[in-house]
Amino acid sequence: MALVSKRALLEKAQLPTLPPIYSQLVAAINNPQGSVSAISEVISSDPALSARLLHIANSAMFQFRGQVSTISAAVRLVGTQQIRDLSLATLLMTLFDGINPVLVSMESFWRHSLACGIAARALAAHRREANVEKFFVAGLLHDLGKLVLYMNPPDQELLMLLQDPARVLPMYLIERRRMGFDHAELGAALLGAWELPAVLQEAVARHHAPDGARDYPVVAATVHVADIIANSMELGSSGEHMLPPLAQHAWTRIGLPIILLETILQQVENQFDATAELLGPP
Amino acid sequence: MTRIALDCIHIGMVAATPIVDAEGNLIAAAGADLTSEHVRQLRAVGASTVDVAMVDVFFEPSGEQEPPPPHAVAQRLAAHHVARLFQGSDTRNPLIHELKRLCIARRARQLLEAL
Numbered sequence: 001m002a003l004v005s006k007r008a009l010l011e012k013a014q015l016p017t018l019p020p021i022y023s024q025l026v027a028a029i030n031n032p033q034g035s036v037s038a039i040s041e042v043i044s045s046d047p048a049l050s051a052r053l054l055h056i057a058n059s060a061m062f063q064f065r066g067q068v069s070t071i072s073a074a075v076r077l078v079g080t081q082q083i084r085d086l087s088l089a090t091l092l093m094t095l096f097d098g099i100n101p102v103l104v105s106m107e108s109f110w111r112h113s114l115a116c117g118i119a120a121r122a123l124a125a126h127r128r129e130a131n132v133e134k135f136f137v138a139g140l141l142h143d144l145g146k147l148v149l150y151m152n153p154p155d156q157e158l159l160m161l162l163q164d165p166a167r168v169l170p171m172y173l174i175e176r177r178r179m180g181f182d183h184a185e186l187g188a189a190l191l192g193a194w195e196l197p198a199v200l201q202e203a204v205a206r207h208h209a210p211d212g213a214r215d216y217p218v219v220a221a222t223v224h225v226a227d228i229i230a231n232s233m234e235l236g237s238s239g240e241h242m243l244p245p246l247a248q249h250a251w252t253r254i255g256l257p258i259i260l261l262e263t264i265l266q267q268v269e270n271q272f273d274a275t276a277e278l279l280g281p282p
Numbered sequence: 283m284t285r286i287a288l289d290c291i292h293i294g295m296v297a298a299t300p301i302v303d304a305e306g307n308l309i310a311a312a313g314a315d316l317t318s319e320h321v322r323q324l325r326a327v328g329a330s331t332v333d334v335a336m337v338d339v340f341f342e343p344s345g346e347q348e349p350p351p352p353h354a355v356a357q358r359l360a361a362h363h364v365a366r367l368f369q370g371s372d373t374r375n376p377l378i379h380e381l382k383r384l385c386i387a388r389r390a391r392q393l394l395e396a397l
Contacts, residue, residue, distance in 0.1 A: 165313065168370065225377075232367065232385050242370045243378075251377045258380050265384055 006181055006189045009154060016095040018088075018194050021046045025087055029080045039080060040072040043087070052090045053083065056278050061271075085133035088196070089117070089140050093279050096147050103150045103159065104239060111236025113140050114276055115268060119226035122267040126256050127218075138203035138219055139226045143238040145187030145204070146171070154179060162239060170244045172208045184208050211249045221253035233265065235272055285331050291321055293396040294359045298333040315363065318396060352397060353390070360389035 021042065028039045044050050050071055057074040058066055068074050075083050099106060120139030124132040153159045158178045162171055172182035188205030199216045206213040206220035207227055213220035224247055230236075231243045251258075294315055301310040301320070304327065310320045316334070324332065350358075364385045371378045 170370070229381065232364075232381050233388070234367070242367055245370060246372070246375060246378055258377055261377070261380050262384055265388070269388075 006186055009148065009152060009186065010189055010193060015148065015151070015190065015193075018095075019046075019091055021049065022088060022091055023195075025084060029084055036072050036075050036080075039075050039083070040070070043071050043075070043083070049087060049090060052278070053086060056086055056090075059278055060274060061278070079131075081131050082133040085131070085137045089133075089137050089279055092140065096151075099147060099150045103163070104146070105237075108236040109143070109147070109238050111276065112230055112238045113143060113236070114279065115230035115233060115235035115272060116140070116142055116223065116226045118268050118271050118275055119229040119264065120222050122264045122271075123222045123226060123254060123256065126260055126264070127222075127254065134199065135219060135222055135226075138200050138223050139230075141187065141191065141200060141204050142207045142223050142227055143183060143187065144190055145183030145185065146238055148186050148190055149175070149183055165241065167241065170208075170242070171239055172244070182208065208244060209247065210253070211247045217253055221247070221250040224250045225254060229265065229268065233268060235268070285333050288321065288324055288330055288332060291316055291324075291332055291334070292355075292359075293318055293321075294356075294363065294393050295332075295334045301329075301332060303327040352394060356390040356393040356397075357386070359393055360386045363389055 024042045024045075025039065028034050028042045031038070043053060053071065053074055054068060056062075057064060057068040057078050062078060064077050068077060078086070093110065096106065117136040117139035121132045121136040124135035129135065149158075149162075155178075158175070161167065161174050161178065167174065172184060175182040184205055184207050188201045191201045191204055199219055202213055202216045203219040203223045207223045210217065210220035210224040228243050228246060231240055297310045297312055297314045297316060297320075300308060300312050301324070302308055303323075309323050309327070310316060314320070316332070364382060367385070368378070368382050371382075373379050373382055
């Protein structure tokens with residue numbers, strides 16, 4: 001077994017950093033003396049982000065179609081927390097370049113991530129959660145640790161084991177056996193290095209083991225089930241050939257009736273292309 | 283594995299061997315579900331036959347005079363495809379059982395639309 005540490009892997013990898021505008025936006029939102037105009041000013045300093053957020057605010061994702069003409073209107077109508085999370089999603093879609101396409105198709109990877117995010121948001125909406133975009137971003141980020149592995153594989157044998165089309169174990173179990181940790185923990189460590197909220201870190205860390213989530217068990221269980229739904233719908237792939245196993249208490253934790261599953265799959269199907277167009281690389 | 287004419291290929295059939303063009307460029311890997319894009323590429327390179335697996339799903343001996351209707355073929359193909367996806371899952375779990383049922387229906391619908 002080739003054991004490496006998460007820290008060593010993160011330090012060695014040439015990892016992208018979050019654009020500074022994200023931390024400026026978080027600071028403006030968290031400022032007790034802050035205002036909508038201060039938040040809008042930060043967003044407006046990035047024309048590409050501004051255009052993307054206006055596009056999103058006017059899309060079918062919200063009920064303001066065609067009515068949002070300024071960033072300040074978008075912030076007021078969509079809400080600061082959701083604007084923050086949508087900004088993060090938008091910024092992330094362009095961050096990881098240069099991964100060998102033989103290891104993973106980035107397009108297929110993001111399609112899977114997007115499907116997971118949309119499924120997580122749909123589940124959260126049926127639970128009547130206040131900030132469903134938090135669930136969307138958690139789903140979008142869930143497999144980020146795989147990109148870290150692909151960018152800087154600790155050993156070639158692990159890569160070959162993960163690429164084997166005949167493998168019958170999910171990737172996270174092979175990673176744990178080989179490295180002592182898995183892509184979920186690695187992804188959470190990256191989010192920690194980026195100083196993203198604890199809820200996202202735990203949801204990502206626990207997306208294959210949500211029953212062990214301590215502080216945000218519902219978010220972790222939601223991303224776990226959303227990942228299974230995304231894999232079952234085969235909207236893109238992050239490298240799995242079969243569904244990850246369902247954790248024993250995940251669905252009970254979410255607390256929705258199984259009869260809703262058909263509606264949720266339909267919602268993912270209906271929203272997928274439009275969301276991909278909204279958030280996809282420019 | 284069976285070699286069948288390109289004109290008889292159905293979307294969703296599975297390539298039994300890697301399919302390459304005259305220059306050795308991969309068109310479909312062994313095990314790939316054949317799509318309308320594969321068929322288009324195969325036509326473009328002048329292929330006339332393809333080695334496919336799972337032909338038994340289409341032509342299972344049943345003693346019937348008439349070929350099975352398209353929706354039945356689509357349903358069986360979809361069930362076969364989805365079974366591979368769910369092979370590590372406990373389908374006795376009610377959530378997984380329902381998800382599998384929905385996935386088979388969705389896949390069969392996609393196959394019928396592609397035909």
